[in-house]
Amino acid sequence: MTLSTRGAAKAPAVLVLEDGRTFRGRAYGAVGETFGEAVFNTGMTGYQETLTDPSYHRQVVVMTAPHVGNTGVNDEDDESKKIWVAGYVVRDPARVPSNWRSSRSLDEQLVDQGIVGISSIDTRALTRHLRERGAMRVGIFSGDALADEETLLARVKEAPQMVGAALAAEVATEEPYVVPAIGEKKFTVAAIDLGIKGMTPHRMAERGIEVHVLPATATAEDVYAVAPDGVFLSNGPGDPSTVDLTVIKDVLARKTPLFGICFGNQILGRALGFGTYKLKYGHRGINQPVQDRTTGKVEVTAHNHGFAVDAPLDKVSETPYGRAEVSHVCLNDDVVEGLQLLDQPAFSVQYHPEAAAGPHDAAYLFDRFVQLMEGQRA
């Protein structure tokens, strides 16, 4: 631990929202400047997984939990090879991390990876502002990047918007790789990496699945070259309306068992002919109530999405691939949280059954995927 994490005064920093509201605080992590879409995460824990979730690429994450960094950073909980958030906003960073697995402080980790953040601001006021006005662009500035507010605001307004952003290829693997089945191998799955988290193939491997993780640019030929029993569509950053649907339509046409999560749910929805739209402020956190309408059960789930599928809640829809219905719904706001096809083995959820971090209520969805693959073999 360096002395700086022991509470030495950090440089002044300012956060500027695109509607002109500003918050003055202290630099946290790297000193400099950064831009992105301001979003808030309501998780009380799991900051290491949040920071390394590729779906947060180009987003500045505001933590609503006031005290962040308490357990430091360890060598096991990263969900990808680096921190992806564009910036980090916390109220009150831990001065001294304390956990048996901690190998360094969060502050040091942010500095090492050049992640610009801000602390000591009223994150509750900022969150309420984003809830009332909606997600918007933001900049964080410290050190040499500080300037008068008008100049900073003009720079925030130059930053790219999230609507229309095609980001999956920026975060996905360039080379295919294999995550071996744990124990006896029962199935092969081709997982299209649009920003996959490490825990996701692990959850499949635990169920005897050998997972071939393929780049976002994989063709149908690449997918079928691994002779998959099933195809998986991962989570990922950006606007789902930018994704080329050729491969997924091919998978649907061949009736290969298909499971999608988050971004995967959105692009399955689009392939079925539904629209996607931007939510006012999105769902991010590990305490979101969802109802599985196929069983009536309610589960508490991990979310990270700013877009959603526009599908009718109370009727079966006719699609080019047979009938489809909304299988899951968020109990906070009735947002579509899952889709299922009724005439072929394909389904998806808008949230994170891999639960890293988060409650494990939704783990049964990986078992449903296994059942679909078993059903196809029978």
Ligand SMILES: NC(=O)CC[C@H](N)C(=O)O
């Ligand atoms: N976690 C994800 O896959 C996010 C999907 C999409 N980028 C969204 O914001 O809604």
